[in-house]
Amino acid sequence: MIGVLSYLVFFATTASILAIAVLGLNLQWGNTGLFNGGVVAFFGAGAYGTLILGGPPQEGMVGGFALTYPMALLGGMAVAGVMAWIVGLLTLRLRHDYLAIATFGVAVAFENLMRNAEWLAGGAKGVRGFERPFREAIGDGFLYNLVFFVAVLLILIATYVFLERLVASPFGRLLRAIREDEEAAQSLGKSPSRVRLTAFVTGSVIMGLAGGLYGTFYAFVSPQDVLPTLTFQVWAMLIVGGAGNNRGAVFGAFLIWGAWTISGWALSRFAPVEAQLYTGSVQFILIGAVIVGMLVWRPQGLLPERLIVSQQGSNPVNKRGE
Amino acid sequence: MLILGQPWMTNVVLEARELTAGYVPDLPILRGVSVRAMRGKITLIIGPNGAGKSTLIKAIAGLVPISAGTVNFEGTDITGLRTDRLASHGIAYVPQNNNIFRSLTIRQNLDLALRRGSANGVAVLDHLFAQFPALAEKQKDKAGSLSGGQRQFLAIAMALAAEPRLILMDEPSAGLSPKATQEVLEHARVLATSGVSILLVEQNVNQAMRLSDHCYILAEGRNQIDGPSDDLRNDSVVGEIYLGGRRLRSS
Numbered sequence A: 001m002i003g004v005l006s007y008l009v010f011f012a013t014t015a016s017i018l019a020i021a022v023l024g025l026n027l028q029w030g031n032t033g034l035f036n037g038g039v040v041a042f043f044g045a046g047a048y049g050t051l052i053l054g055g056p057p058q059e060g061m062v063g064g065f066a067l068t069y070p071m072a073l074l075g076g077m078a079v080a081g082v083m084a085w086i087v088g089l090l091t092l093r094l095r096h097d098y099l100a101i102a103t104f105g106v107a108v109a110f111e112n113l114m115r116n117a118e119w120l121a122g123g124a125k126g127v128r129g130f131e132r133p134f135r136e137a138i139g140d141g142f143l144y145n146l147v148f149f150v151a152v153l154l155i156l157i158a159t160y161v162f163l164e165r166l167v168a169s170p171f172g173r174l175l176r177a178i179r180e181d182e183e184a185a186q187s188l189g190k191s192p193s194r195v196r197l198t199a200f201v202t203g204s205v206i207m208g209l210a211g212g213l214y215g216t217f218y219a220f221v222s223p224q225d226v227l228p229t230l231t232f233q234v235w236a237m238l239i240v241g242g243a244g245n246n247r248g249a250v251f252g253a254f255l256i257w258g259a260w261t262i263s264g265w266a267l268s269r270f271a272p273v274e275a276q277l278y279t280g281s282v283q284f285i286l287i288g289a290v291i292v293g294m295l296v297w298r299p300q301g302l303l304p305e306r307l308i309v310s311q312q313g314s315n316p317v318n319k320r321g322e
Numbered sequence B: 001m002l003i004l005g006q007p008w009m010t011n012v013v014l015e016a017r018e019l020t021a022g023y024v025p026d027l028p029i030l031r032g033v034s035v036r037a038m039r040g041k042i043t044l045i046i047g048p049n050g051a052g053k054s055t056l057i058k059a060i061a062g063l064v065p066i067s068a069g070t071v072n073f074e075g076t077d078i079t080g081l082r083t084d085r086l087a088s089h090g091i092a093y094v095p096q097n098n099n100i101f102r103s104l105t106i107r108q109n110l111d112l113a114l115r116r117g118s119a120n121g122v123a124v125l126d127h128l129f130a131q132f133p134a135l136a137e138k139q140k141d142k143a144g145s146l147s148g149g150q151r152q153f154l155a156i157a158m159a160l161a162a163e164p165r166l167i168l169m170d171e172p173s174a175g176l177s178p179k180a181t182q183e184v185l186e187h188a189r190v191l192a193t194s195g196v197s198i199l200l201v202e203q204n205v206n207q208a209m210r211l212s213d214h215c216y217i218l219a220e221g222r223n224q225i226d227g228p229s230d231d232l233r234n235d236s237v238v239g240e241i242y243l244g245g246r247r248l249r250s251s
C-alpha cells in the first residue's frame, strides 16, 4: 500500500515539476508565439545552477558555494534568465524561425558543455553531494517526499496564478495585441521586440525554476538529464494540453507524463526480452505519434485557448470574454 | 538649416522630400515622391491602385525602408524612424487594414493606445467617448464585434488617444458605406479644425476632395500633379486624366 502511495507521490512530484516547465513554455509559445526549441537548456541551467550554488565545495570544481536553499534556487533561475536574455537579444529581432534554431543550438551546446566541463559541472559524472533542504529535520523516506511534493505543488499553483494574472494584466493584453498585429502595435508606440524579450526571459526563468526543483528532488544532475528528449516531452505536453491555456498546460503535463510512465512500464513488462533495449526508442515513436495525431486532429489541444473573437455584434453568447 | 520664415516654422508640419522606398532592395516602389502636410489641414493623397499611396504612408511611418530622400517633421529629421517611436514624436498612424485588435475589448484597445505615463489618461478617454458615443456604449465588447464603420472610428479614436499632432490615415473609408464614409471624413474635418494635421489616403475621390485642403495625385510611384483640392476638382484636364472625368463632374 505504502509502496503504491509512495510511487504516486513520486509520479505526481515529477509531473508537477514538468508542469511548471510547460507553463513557462506556454508563456513563450502559447501567449507570445515564440518557438523555444531548447527548453532543456533553460531547465538544465536551473538544475545545474541550483546544485552548483547550493552544493558543498568539491575538489577540482568551481562552485559548491553552499548558499542557503532559496538563494540557490533563485540563483539557478537567474542563470536560466541570463541565458535567455542573451539568446533573445541576439535573435528576437530576426525572423521567428531563427529563435527556434538558436535555442536548439543552445541546448546542444549546453549539454556538451556540461558533459565536458569537469571543472564546472562535474562532466559526465554530474553534480553530486547536494544536501536537500530540511532533510535533517524531516529525514529521508516517504515523509520527506510527501513534504517535498506539497512544496512543489504549492510552487506550481503559485506559478499558475502568477501567469493567469500576467495574461490578464496590461502586459498580457500587449502580448495578445502584438500577436494579433505587430505593425498596429508598433504604430501605437509599443516595441514588439522588447515585449517578446520580456516574455521569453520570464518563460525561461520559470523553466529554470522547474529545473532547480528537479535537481533538488534527485539531489543530483548529470548530462543525462539535459538530453533533447526533455524538450520534446515538454512540447508534447503543451500541444496535447492546449497551447495558450495554462490549465491545458498543467493537464497536458500530467497526461503525457502518465502516458510516458505507463508505456515505459508496459513495454518493460510485456515486450519481448530482445526488444527491451529499445524501450526508450519505442516511447519516442509513441510520443511523436501523439504529437502528430494531435496536430492533425485537434491542433488546438484538449483544452484550447479561450480567445473569444465574436464576429457579429449582436451575439450576446460571445460577450463573456476575458 | 532652420531659418526664420522657413515653411515649417510657420505651417508645414511634415515634409517628405524625394523619397525612394520599397519593400525589397533594388526594387523601389516610390521613385522620388515629395509631399507636404500643413498644420491643421487635411492633405489628401489619391491615385490608382498600386500607385504607392500606402507605401508612402508606411515609409513615413518607418515600416518600409527608405533608400533615398528625407522626412522632416516639425523641423526634426525623422527619416527611417523606428515605428514604435512615432507616437512619442506626436505622430499617429492608422493602417489601411487590421488597425484594431479584435480579441481585445474596445476599452482595452483604447487603454493600449493611451500614451504610457500620461497623467490625464482618464480625461483623454472621457473626451474620446464624448466624441464617439457609439464606442462608449460598447466599451466592454470585443472590438471584433464592431461593424466596419465602428471599427474605423475605433481606429481613429486609438490614434487620437496618444494626442498626436499629425495623423497618417490610410483609406479610413475602406469597405464603408457612402454614409459611413461621409461620417469618417467629416470627423477628419473636425479634427483638422481643432488643429490636428492629417495626411489622408482615400479612394472616395469625390467626397475626399471636397473635405480636404490640398491634394496630391500619385501614379506609378511618382508625383503626378498637386494643388489645392478645389482647383484640382474643377480642373477638367485633371478630371479626365486621373479622376475618371465624367463621374466626377456629374456628382
Ligand SMILES: Nc1ncnc2c1ncn2[C@@H]1O[C@H](COP(=O)(O)OP(=O)(O)OP(=O)(O)O)[C@@H](O)[C@H]1O
Pocket: B023, B024, B029, B047, B048, B049, B050, B051, B052, B053, B054, B055, B056
Ligand atoms: N508588402 C509588400 N511587399 C512587396 N510589395 C508590395 C507590398 N505591399 C505593396 N507592394 C507593392 O507596392 C506597390 C504599391 O502598393 P501600395 O500598397 O503602396 O499601393 P496603393 O497605392 O496603396 O494601392 P491601393 O489603392 O490598392 O491601396 C504595388 O505594386 C504592390 O504590389
Ligand SMILES: [Mg+2]
Pocket: B053, B054, B055, B096, B170, B171
Ligand atoms: Mg493602399
